[in-house]
Amino acid sequence: MVTLGNLSQSAAFICSLLAMVLLLTGLMRNDLRFIEAGRRALTGVAVLASMAAFALARLFMTDNFQVEYVASYSDRALPIFYKATSFWAGQKGSLLFWAWVLSLYVALVAFNTRKETNRKNTPYIYLILSGIVAFFFLLLVTVSSPFELLAYMPKDGQGLNPMLQNPGMIFHPPTLFLGYIGFTIPFAYAIASLISGKIDPDWLKKTRRWNILSWIFLTIGIILGGQWAYVELGWGGFWAWDPVENASFIPWLISTAFIHTSIIQERRNIMKVWNMSLIVLTFLTCIFGTYLVRSGILQSVHDFGATGLGGYFLAFMIVTGLGSIILIAESYGELRTKHSLESLLSRESTFLFNNVILLAIAFSTFFGTIFPLISEVVTGNKLTVGEPFFNMVNTPLFLLLLAITGLCPLISWRKASMSNLKENFLIPFALAVAGGAVLFITGIRELYPLLAFTLSLFVSATILLEFIGGARARRKLTGESMLLSFPRVIWKLRRRYGGYIVHFGVVLVVVGITGSTAFKLEKELTLQRGETMSIGDYTLKYKDFTSFQDRNRTVYAAILGVTKNGEAVDDMMTERRYYINAKQPTTEVSLRMSLKEDLYLTMPMIGKNDEITIKAAVNPLLVWGWIGGVFMVLGGIMAIIPAGKRRQAV
Amino acid sequence: MKKSSKKTGIALLLILAGVAVLILKGVSDTGVYYRTVAEVLTDSALPEERGVRISGEVEGGSIHYDQQALSLSFVVRDLDEPAKKMKVVYGGVRPDAFDADVEVILEGRYDAQQNTFYAESLLAKCPSKYEGKTEQEEE
Numbered sequence: 001m002v003t004l005g006n007l008s009q010s011a012a013f014i015c016s017l018l019a020m021v022l023l024l025t026g027l028m029r030n031d032l033r034f035i036e037a038g039r040r041a042l043t044g045v046a047v048l049a050s051m052a053a054f055a056l057a058r059l060f061m062t063d064n065f066q067v068e069y070v071a072s073y074s075d076r077a078l079p080i081f082y083k084a085t086s087f088w089a090g091q092k093g094s095l096l097f098w099a100w101v102l103s104l105y106v107a108l109v110a111f112n113t114r115k116e117t118n119r120k121n122t123p124y125i126y127l128i129l130s131g132i133v134a135f136f137f138l139l140l141v142t143v144s145s146p147f148e149l150l151a152y153m154p155k156d157g158q159g160l161n162p163m164l165q166n167p168g169m170i171f172h173p174p175t176l177f178l179g180y181i182g183f184t185i186p187f188a189y190a191i192a193s194l195i196s197g198k199i200d201p202d203w204l205k206k207t208r209r210w211n212i213l214s215w216i217f218l219t220i221g222i223i224l225g226g227q228w229a230y231v232e233l234g235w236g237g238f239w240a241w242d243p244v245e246n247a248s249f250i251p252w253l254i255s256t257a258f259i260h261t262s263i264i265q266e267r268r269n270i271m272k273v274w275n276m277s278l279i280v281l282t283f284l285t286c287i288f289g290t291y292l293v294r295s296g297i298l299q300s301v302h303d304f305g306a307t308g309l310g311g312y313f314l315a316f317m318i319v320t321g322l323g324s325i326i327l328i329a330e331s332y333g334e335l336r337t338k339h340s341l342e343s344l345l346s347r348e349s350t351f352l353f354n355n356v357i358l359l360a361i362a363f364s365t366f367f368g369t370i371f372p373l374i375s376e377v378v379t380g381n382k383l384t385v386g387e388p389f390f391n392m393v394n395t396p397l398f399l400l401l402l403a404i405t406g407l408c409p410l411i412s413w414r415k416a417s418m419s420n421l422k423e424n425f426l427i428p429f430a431l432a433v434a435g436g437a438v439l440f441i442t443g444i445r446e447l448y449p450l451l452a453f454t455l456s457l458f459v460s461a462t463i464l465l466e467f468i469g470g471a472r473a474r475r476k477l478t479g480e481s482m483l484l485s486f487p488r489v490i491w492k493l494r495r496r497y498g499g500y501i502v503h504f505g506v507v508l509v510v511v512g513i514t515g516s517t518a519f520k521l522e523k524e525l526t527l528q529r530g531e532t533m534s535i536g537d538y539t540l541k542y543k544d545f546t547s548f549q550d551r552n553r554t555v556y557a558a559i560l561g562v563t564k565n566g567e568a569v570d571d572m573m574t575e576r577r578y579y580i581n582a583k584q585p586t587t588e589v590s591l592r593m594s595l596k597e598d599l600y601l602t603m604p605m606i607g608k609n610d611e612i613t614i615k616a617a618v619n620p621l622l623v624w625g626w627i628g629g630v631f632m633v634l635g636g637i638m639a640i641i642p643a644g645k646r647r648q649a650v
Numbered sequence: 651m652k653k654s655s656k657k658t659g660i661a662l663l664l665i666l667a668g669v670a671v672l673i674l675k676g677v678s679d680t681g682v683y684y685r686t687v688a689e690v691l692t693d694s695a696l697p698e699e700r701g702v703r704i705s706g707e708v709e710g711g712s713i714h715y716d717q718q719a720l721s722l723s724f725v726v727r728d729l730d731e732p733a734k735k736m737k738v739v740y741g742g743v744r745p746d747a748f749d750a751d752v753e754v755i756l757e758g759r760y761d762a763q764q765n766t767f768y769a770e771s772l773l774a775k776c777p778s779k780y781e782g783k784t785e786q787e788e789e
Contacts (some may be wrong), residue, residue: 234653344657356662362671369675372684381683384703393672524743526717584746604743607717613743 002067005055005147009096010049012103013137015041027123029497035123037392039110042126046107053100056093056146060086066153069093069146075157075581076164077552085169086160091294091307092146094173098290099136100505102181109185121200132184139312158296162553168228176221176248180286182214183255187283190276194327199334201577204262204275209258209640210281216636218252223629227355234587234602236522236617238625241390243298245291246369253362255282256357264351267413272335273328274355285362287317297373343415357401364393387398402510405503406459409466427465432458449518456507456514463500465508470497494638501635505628510626516598521618524604528611536618538599539563540619543571545610552577555588558603560611562592574603574614598622682757687728687736690760691768703757704767708774709735710750726754726767736760740769749775 019041026034056069060083065071073086073093088094106129116122140146186207193200198205202377225245226238239245258278261271292298295310328335343349370384374384410424436454436507444450467486470493474485490497527542534540541561548555557575561568592599597620605613685693687706703788704726712725721741728734738756758769 018759215732312707349658352658353661353665356665358666364669364673364676368676371677375681379677381679382685383681385681389676392680393669393676396672397669524720526720534755584749587746604746605717611717613717613720 001055001058001062001064002147002149005052005059006052006145008048008055008117008166009145010141012045012052012099013134013141015045015048016103016130016134016137019045020127020134023123023127023130027127032118033115035126037433038123038130039114039117042103042110042130042133043107045130045137046103049103049137051099053096056096057087058082059147060084061159065157066149067146068090068148068150071150071154073156073157073160075159075552076158077580078155078157079551082160082165082169085164085173085370088173088177089160089169090146091309092144094142095136095309096140096146097174098177098181099133099140101177102136102184102213103133105181105185106130120198121189121203122194122649123193124196125188127239128188128191128195129184132188135316136310139309144309146308159552159579160581162577162582163232165579166228166232168224168232171226172221172224175217175224179214179216179218179221180251180289181249182210182217183251183279183282183286185210186214186279190279191324191327194276194324194331197331199272199331201269204265208262211255211262212636212640215252215255215259216633216640218248218255219629219636222248222252223626223632226518227626230622231350231589231591233590234604236600236602236619237623238516238522238613241365241387242369243369244293245270246365246390246506247285247292250287250362250369251282251285253365254278254285255459257362257451258282259356259621260351260358261355264348266346270348271333276328276335278355282322284317284321284324285366287313287320292316292369298369332459334598345411345418345421346415347408347411347413350404350411354401354404357397357404359399360398364397365390365476368393394588398510399448401457402452402455402459402507405506406455406462409462409500418607424465428458428461431461446518449514452510452514456510459503459507463504466500467497494641498635498637498639502632503635505631505633505635508624508628508631510628512622512628515621515624516619519620522616524613524615526605526607526611526613528609533614533616533618535599536597537565538616538618539566540572540601540614540616542612545612552580556606558606558610558614560590560601560614562599572599572601574597576603576606593623595623596620655786663731676725684746686730687726688731688734691728691736691765694724701757701770702753702760704760705729705753706757708750708752708754713750715744722748722769722772726756729753737766738769738772739766740772745772747772749774 019038022034022038026032026038053317059067059070060074061080063070063076065074069090069092070086072260073089074083086093088097101257109129110126113119113122113125165643169368175314186203189200189203189207193203222245225248228241230236230238233502255278258275262275265275267272274606291313293315295305297310327626368389371389372382372384375381406428410421410428412420432454434455439450439453444453467490471486473483474480474489475482475494478485480488521536522532523535527533529542530547532539532541539562541563542558543561544559546559548557555575555577557573560572560574562570562572570592572590572592574590576585577588578585587602587604595617600617600619602615603612604615607613682701682703682707684703687704688703690704706726706728709725709727714723715721720743721739722744723737723739725735726738740756740758753775754774755773756767756769757771758767760767
């Protein structure tokens with residue numbers, strides 16, 4: 001298996017080089033046969049990469065601890081499916097995973113475009129993709145092979161970090177990767193347009209599904225990461241503005257901006273330079289994420305430490321970045337548009353403002369992330385910023401963005417007249433103001449939470465009106481009942497309504513985040529058996545203490561009787577686990593979720609005579625954040641379901 | 651058409667200016683100095699109004715934890731110059747990873763007269779689980 005892994009990995013590298021050579025030859029001689037051969041070589045890379053991936057998975061399954069990577073991230077006692085996920089637990093395996101998925105994506109592109117090899121841009125797309133694939137395999141073959149052997153055969157592996165032994169490990173890293181990697185494809189299309197000198201006006205249309213799909217994966221990955229942090233790490237939060245979290249958030253923000261303005265380009269044929277730049281930036285920030293975890297320049301929970309790969313990624317980013325800037329500058333004349341925005345008060349301009357704010361959030365997040373590295377140069381002092389900085393800068397920007405999300409559908413394309421604005425504006429505005437007043441009276445007096453909830457109402461109202469309006473229009477046209485026209489119009493115009501569903505998901509996420517951060521209750525207390533503590537509406541009684549052996553760990557558990565407003569509701573068990581291979585124990589969160597609030601318990605300490613320290617928190621409305629995430633993903637999926645035979649109006 | 655793009659331009663500039671102000675204010679209000687233990691000891695001329703983040707190693711045998719009162723005190727030494735030490739007082743739960751010789755990141759204020767650091771937050775870095783390994787976490 002080790003030989004298979006090594007061989008297929010090297011062969012994949014050589015095959016990707018071969019593809020480059022064939023494509024270049026084809027381009028120079030203007031010979032389609034070479035292009036076709038190059039296209040097939042790309043499929044070959046995917047096959048070889050799959051064999052390498054299979055080999056590594058097999059090595060984990062068969063406990064081959066002579067392989068250094070397997071020995072570092074697995075042991076015999078590890079449950080079988082965590083053995084499989086150990087594939088991406090470390091730097092080397094995750095690099096192979098990246099290269100493998102990328103090669104599969106590329107093979108898919110090669111397959112989809114098999115009848116388009118004669119188009120001018122296609123060979124360039126292949127060429128760029130094969131170059132990027134070759135870069136990843138170069139790293140695997142030369143400096144970071146997961147198939148390296150130890151000089152001896154250890155009796156057992158060192159095990160997987162207990163924190164990674166969580167269902168989150170199965171989905172969070174791969175979905176993030178699928179997102180990061182996916183943006184390579186639209187990037188290649190964009191750059192191919194620029195190199196070939198023939199700007200393909202359709203590149204956005206052709207890559208729309210790739211963009212949105214990658215965005216969906218990124219969204220899923222980020223949300224699952226938050227959920228994992230919440231249920232596993234036990235500090236009670238879901239987002240800490242950790243450098244690597246930020247590194248996933250930055251491309252998310254930029255691609256979100258890109259998805260919005262690509263709609264403008266499709267409709268109005270403006271903002272071409274802007275869109276080119278955004279996709280380049282999205283791709284680069286995706287690479288920046290991998291650079292950050294592999295370079296050791298910043299401290300993070302996700303850090304792999306200094307791996308010696310940082311330099312390669314840095315070089316790759318610089319080359320790609322500079323190359324893209326030059327190419328865009330060269331084609332600037334052709335890309336520039338004759339039309340421009342017609343009015344400040346038009347839907348186009350709301351998209352523009354949405355973009356500026358998304359990019360501003362991306363920039364401040366990037367700035368805060370790398371600030372420790374540049375602070376000495378900028379301020380002459382070693383300064384660092386953390387959570388308070390990001391919250392202080394980004395919260396008002398998010399609120400502004402939310403306001404624009406609500407305004408956007410109220411303003412018509414090109415130029416809105418004041419009267420049509422007033423007409424559209426009235427109901428949602430009245431609803432939001434009334435809702436805000438009710439919240440104010442019931443005691444929500446802080447500015448940001450009040451604004452967040454009021455704006456959420458406003459956006460929800462505009463979305464609802466948009467749905468009703470669409471259904472009404474259809475009913476008028478077809479004479480169907482409202483019950484029928486409602487789902488039908490949504491399905492028919494799923495691209496647009498999918499977008500609105502995503503927006504509604506964002507609103508729910510805002511509600512969840514606002515509720516659980518602004519109104520969070522927290523308490524830490526040490527209890528003897530029989531003692532109670534109270535938090536919010538809850539009283540917790542320390543009932544019992546127990547310990548038991550479970551597979552690869554010893555578990556100590558405390559049982560707490562929970563009463564809410566005097567009524568017994570539940571017994572909750574919170575655990576500390578000692579894994580065989582880990583020096584330090586881990587805290588297991590006990591969670592009681594409801595639509596109103598979560599009760600969140602951990603036991604950070606066990607003392608003598610079963611004395612325990614309990615950390616309890618009440619997180620209001622948090623569940624709505626996860627529900628919102630589901631809406632965002634479903635809306636996104638809805639927007640890319642292909643239209644049937646009939647052309648779909650947008 | 652000219653007029654409206656001018657208006658849009660002005661609106662955009664206003665937003666950008668706002669963002670710039672926010673970032674600058676964010677840095678000046680929330681920025682925290684980071685220092686090594688040795689640096690804090692030699693250069694106590696740090697302004698009082700701002701917190702300091704320091705990293706160092708926990709001295710073995712110096713750890714006192716009162717579970718009832720949830721208070722933790724220990725001695726932290728410089729990473730490079732182990733002779734430079736200071737006392738740390740922290741009110742809160744002892745983290746899972748906290749132990750002798752573990753690297754910790756502390757945020758709080760330093761009292762030069764008592765050579766004591768009053769920590770508001772304490773982060774124990776996951777010790778590399780395995781000897782000689784630099785890689786330890788996921789992505």
